[in-house]
Amino acid sequence: MAKNDFQSKRGTAFVDDEQDEAFLRPASPRSRSRTARDDARQAARASAADRLLNKAADGIGEEDDDGFLRTRRRVPVRKGFLPLWTRTRWGRIAIFAGIALILGGLVAGFLAVRHFFLTDTRFRIETSSSVQTVGNSQLTREDLLSVFGADIGRNIFYVPLAARRSELEQIPWVEHATVMRLLPDQLRVAVVERTPIAFVRIGNQVKLVDGAGVILDMPAAMLAAKHYSFPVVSGIRPEDPLSIRAPRMKLYQRFIADIDSGSEKISPEISEIDLSDPEDVRATVPAKGSDMLLHFGDEKFLTRYRIYQSHLAEWQRNYPDLVSVDLRYDTQVVLKRGNGHSADASPQPALAAAPDPASQDAAQAAPPAPKPAAKKPAPHKHQAPVKKHGKAKR
Numbered sequence: 001m002a003k004n005d006f007q008s009k010r011g012t013a014f015v016d017d018e019q020d021e022a023f024l025r026p027a028s029p030r031s032r033s034r035t036a037r038d039d040a041r042q043a044a045r046a047s048a049a050d051r052l053l054n055k056a057a058d059g060i061g062e063e064d065d066d067g068f069l070r071t072r073r074r075v076p077v078r079k080g081f082l083p084l085w086t087r088t089r090w091g092r093i094a095i096f097a098g099i100a101l102i103l104g105g106l107v108a109g110f111l112a113v114r115h116f117f118l119t120d121t122r123f124r125i126e127t128s129s130s131v132q133t134v135g136n137s138q139l140t141r142e143d144l145l146s147v148f149g150a151d152i153g154r155n156i157f158y159v160p161l162a163a164r165r166s167e168l169e170q171i172p173w174v175e176h177a178t179v180m181r182l183l184p185d186q187l188r189v190a191v192v193e194r195t196p197i198a199f200v201r202i203g204n205q206v207k208l209v210d211g212a213g214v215i216l217d218m219p220a221a222m223l224a225a226k227h228y229s230f231p232v233v234s235g236i237r238p239e240d241p242l243s244i245r246a247p248r249m250k251l252y253q254r255f256i257a258d259i260d261s262g263s264e265k266i267s268p269e270i271s272e273i274d275l276s277d278p279e280d281v282r283a284t285v286p287a288k289g290s291d292m293l294l295h296f297g298d299e300k301f302l303t304r305y306r307i308y309q310s311h312l313a314e315w316q317r318n319y320p321d322l323v324s325v326d327l328r329y330d331t332q333v334v335l336k337r338g339n340g341h342s343a344d345a346s347p348q349p350a351l352a353a354a355p356d357p358a359s360q361d362a363a364q365a366a367p368p369a370p371k372p373a374a375k376k377p378a379p380h381k382h383q384a385p386v387k388k389h390g391k392a393k394r
Helices: 018-024 029-058 089-119 141-151 161-169 220-226 242-259 301-318
Strands: 004-008 011-015 131-134 174-182 186-193 196-202 205-210 232-234 272-277 280-287 290-295 322-326 332-337 386-388
Touching (some): 131 141, 141 186, 196 242, 205 242, 242 272, 242 280, 242 301, 280 301, 290 301, 301 322
Parallel strands (some): 131 186
Antiparallel strands (some): 004 011, 196 205, 272 280, 322 332, 332 386
16 A cells, blocks of 8 residues: 655645545446446447457467557467377387288289290390391391390290300401390390492402401402492401401591592502501502502501602603602602512502713612512512602602
């Protein structure tokens, strides 16, 4: 109870709160009516306050009534997507059992499908006619079917495709092979064959060789029917690895491309090309009923052939027994003379520069090339005049 102290002329007095006095005084009729009005007013305020609280709880009138204290209605939040019974012990057991049944069903279905494909007779290769072959022109169908002899009567899914492809590519004529299954009971074999670009002499036989140095065999009758027109290449031996044969065949292709890069095709005139020395391409060309051996080196093939072509008549007029022309030098051409025999021996290295034979009769002598071991060696004396165009340089 609050008290107020004040000083007056009569002394100190204590005044009680009006509420306490009203409580102690008996109520008058007029005060009772005022109290009723106050109670009604209080009830109306309480009702309005309740309505505002309800609107605040429902999210209505939030912007207009920011100054009032509002309470929000609690909304239950559901945690997880599984029902509550799954959190129990029996619920977990039921879930695990369902997952096991689903997985078991999937495995059983897979095994059933696999058993069907591996055992059903509709997927069996009955005859060789079920094997299709595509891309073979040099090889016969029988050559390709020989790889699939063990697969006739076998289920198509038991055929090892990778192994069959590897076996096909072991055939020299096959550069690349593809094997695929065609359901229900067909195999498709597609091959890319090698393209021969030259003849190669192997012992007493003449075979074919492709750009990678792979030696290709072909029956004589088929070889004659194909009417190939290639030079004969020497220096490609079966005992040499492909790492040696392939670069030599690339040199051969570069030589042919350069020789034929002019207005006329010169490669048909060349009968044999020796690739034994990668730094010296040696070609044999016909010249007035005999063979002429030309040394081209490893570059400027067409330019050097033009030099030979422009001076051949003069050289043969001065040296009827001319058998070899060395064109490897930029400022000098070395001419080698024989003893009347065909040039079937390995050429000697280039000779030193000699005086012009048109002005001097004497020529520098050089030892002849050795004959093969099966023959007697050639005589050790023959002239080797030189057509000089300048100072010798490599």
